[in-house]
Amino acid sequence: MVYVLIFVFVFGVVIGSFLNVVILRYGTGQSFVKGSSRCFSCGKKLSWHELVPIFSFLIQKGRCRGCGSKISWQYPVVEFLTGALFVATFLQLSTSEVDSWRVLFLWVIVSLLIIISVYDIKHFIIPNKIVWIFNGLAFAMLFCGFFYQGPSLVVLPRTVLGSFLGGLAFFSFFALLWAVSRGRWMGFGDAKLALGLGWFLGPSQTFSAFLISFWLGAVVGIGLLALSKYSLKSQIPFGPFLVAGAVISFLFDLNIFGLLYGG
Ligand SMILES: [Zn+2]
Known part of the structure; x- marks a missing residue:
């Protein structure tokens, strides 16, 4: 088992190194x-020994x-984070049933979310194509037969409909924040991301993810203000907080709403 986990981590690190290239070249017209x-x-030109992830x-x-x-x-x-999240999603699934399609699907999702976060930190914008690939996969998952079991991958037709409507509701909530603040609190990209997260996680985990992301955002925002690295006017991208909230909520199968109201 330890060898499997080491292999998964190294594989994740190598994929992470590729994600760095995608983040760097996205939107520049260069090939990935x-x-x-x-x-x-x-x-x-970097030689092979200067391209060994992390070690170089x-x-x-x-x-x-x-x-x-x-x-x-x-x-x-990014390399380390990808390796660590590949291991974490692998472990999270092995508690129920490891199925190579499910593992691969989750790793693709993790990779897309990492690209979205890091790109948002660097450029203050969520890459449109990447977020729509993520949303497309989340939508496909909702209706895909072979993801019928598992801790958070949806089961019943009722849950599929609930997740679908939940995603639309979360999208509307963020789109409203975007419209009311004229893009100062949220970008429209955050609304698009909320749509896919709602579809992927289902309503209760998504609700937990959003609470966590607002808390994290507040803590980091106050921290940066205290360090006077930022003024109240400076922009902090929200995408990475949404992704962090989603990952935490997914890995720990959180239902904060249920905890609060005994659901
Ligand atoms: Zn140089």
């Missing part, structure tokens, strides 16, 4: 698979071998 990686400062960053102490300029923390962090 062609073209070699280069240093941003000196343009030095640690060995080179986060600097380019050619010119010594700093390499972004994004690279090792």
Whole structure:
């Protein structure tokens, strides 16, 4: 079992390294698979031993071998996070029943959510194509026969309908926040993301995810204000908080509404 988990982690780290390329090249017209990686400062082509995920960053102490300029923390962090979340989703499923389709499906979902979060942190916008791929998969899952069991993957026709309507309700809530604040509290991208999260998680987990994301957002916002790194006017992207809330709520199968009201 330990060997399986190590394999899953290493596989996740390698996928994470690919996600970094997607985040970097999305919207630039460059291919995600062609073209070699280069240093941003000196343009030095990176050799295979400079492209080993996590290790290269640690060995080179986060600097380019050619010119010594700093390499972004994004690279090792995304690689590690992808590995860790692949392991976590794998473990979460193994409590019920591991089915290779389900595992693969969840890893694709995790990968899309990581791209959305990191891209949002870097560019203050949720990448449109990626969020619609996520929403499409969540929609397909709702109606797909072979995801019939499991802790949070929906079962009954009633639940499918509930999740579908829940997603629309969550979308409307965020779209309203976006409209009322004229995009200052939320971007429209957050509303689109809420739609897919509602479909993917179902109403009770989505509700928990949103509570967690607002709490996390408040804590981080206050923290940044206290460190006076930001003023009240500065923008903090909300997408990463939504994703963090969703991941926590999914992994721990949370139902905060049920806990509060004994449901
Ligand atoms: Zn360089």
